[in-house]
Amino acid sequence: MALAPVPDDALQETVSLYLANGNNQQKTADALGLARSTVQNRLTQAARKGLLPPAVPAMPGFEVTRLQTGPRGTTIEQRPEKGEVFEIPDGHRIKGVSAFIDPDGRLRGQWVKTREGEIDLDTIVSQVAEALKEHEGRSAAIHAPEHVDDDLSTVYVLPDAHLGMMAWEKETGKNYDLKIAEDIIKQSLDRLFRSTPKSGTGVVLSLGDLLHFDGYEPVTSRSRNILDADGRYPKVLKVATSILIWKVDNALAKHERVIVRILPGNHDDQSAIAVSLALAMYYRNNDRVTVDEDPSRFWWWRFGNTFLGATHGDMTKMQDMPLIMAASRPEDWGASKYRVILTGHIHHKSAIEQGGVIVESFQSPAARDAWHAASGYNSGRSLSAITFHREFGEVSRQKVNIV
Known part of the structure; x- marks a missing residue:
């Protein structure tokens, strides 16, 4: 599910409190009066925008999807960037999907096949x-x-x-x-x-x-x-x-x-x-x-x-x-x-x-x-x-x- 966009000033405030509380998401949430999941979402958006030090840039073609705090500090998970939302043409339904996978088993591309569906x-x-x-x-x-x-x-x-x-x-x-x-x-x-x-x-x-x-x-x-x-x-x-x-x-x-x-x-x-x-x-x-x-x-x-x-x-x-x-x-x-x-x-x-x-x-x-x-x-x-x-x-x- 896409994250609701948050203004940069609110993201920066969340990051500042997060660092001040020793990278503890729950304490940050309590300080802001927000749910822990909301703070986590904000930190994820801040990381995507490079607002969360230390700056860890995402690899080319990837985006930050999850931040997790543990004994070793904060870890950042990344995954391939999502493409544009695919919209099924009016009157069509998905007939099948063809995928192009490289020798390492990674998805390099896919083709969504549609056809005109039955009409009610x-x-x-x-x-x-x-x-x-x-x-x-x-x-x-x-x-x-x-x-x-x-x-x-x-x-x-x-x-x-x-x-x-x-x-x-x-x-x-x-x-x-x-x-x-x-x-x-x-x-x-x-x-x-x-x-x-x-x-x-x-x-x-x-x-x-x-x-x-x-x-x-x-x-x-x-x-x-x-x-x-x-x-x-x-x-x-x-x-x-x-x-x-x-x-x-x-x-x-x-x-x-x-x-x-x-x-x-x-x-x-x-x-x-x-x-x-x-x-x-x-x-x-x-x-x-x-x-x-x-x-x-x-x-x-x-x-x-x-x-x-x-x-x-x-x-x-x-x-x-x-x-x-x-x-x-x-x-x-x-x-x-x-x-x-x-x-x-x-x-x-x-x-x-x-x-x-x-x-x-x-x-x-x-x-x-x-x-x-x-x-x-x-x-x-x-x-x-x-x-x-x-x-x-x-x-x-x-x-x-x-x-």
Whole structure:
């Protein structure tokens, strides 16, 4: 611990009393009305400044660290001078230390290695909340549409947007970055909103991996696979939040009621929850919007005879989902006639029907990154909206291909 600096005149007074008391620290402390440890600290500082006779200069590269009085008089201990205080960069943590040791076993130098550390959920929420400020007041001015059909609900599916992912056309076939992703998603959703019916209820459903990475490090949080990233993490969060607000606001202009569910994926476990909490805070005074803040990896909702479910798809197999649905919500299962589960993760269109349940996955609006391109994946890109009737189940579907 660094010693609190003491003025030279106080140091000189302490030294004078110390010498007058026969180099006895306790007597010096009693005379000054101080603790013995305080006197010892003062004498150490005096020795560093050459105020303590006999003058014993510290060796080059060393500093006086301790004075001790004994039968042989005062002894002075020295050690290598301390360097400047090392400050860990913001958002980093120490990863390791490399040392250079000379043949005699002495430390001659060291290198402290840091890397950007994991970011906590509270920090993520605060950063997303900051992104909401520019949208304040807009949603409240959106009027409910006239003549909606309360027997219809439309689900706008947003699977695997991977905002913050970088792709280079010469390497992957298509360019993709934060700005391109925002433009593509908004343009595609705009086409969907113009083609869907005026359902009484609109559902804004993100199937996970809204963000490409979940912190300042461009890696997957579990496997720590290195990712091709575009943009700093707070910037990606801001764009993701802005896109969702834009989507919900457009849904408010089209539908009487809007339900929002942001599911986590393997790329955005924490960020998905943070975006969901931020949207709940943003729309907290809007009676027409319900943000489902459930932090689980599953979404369940029954609309008349249709029982809907959704999950990202990285932790459960498609063929296992019908049994999970039945076990999770037995009352909704029993009260429904049409059962559908929506998933993402695999970035291509696939569907199975098992036990009377249709489980399907969706194409991603994102371009391929370098890894998927090198692995030969060639799935199409699109966004979809599905409309369900309260009595008859699915009645229409709109799809916008992305080229």
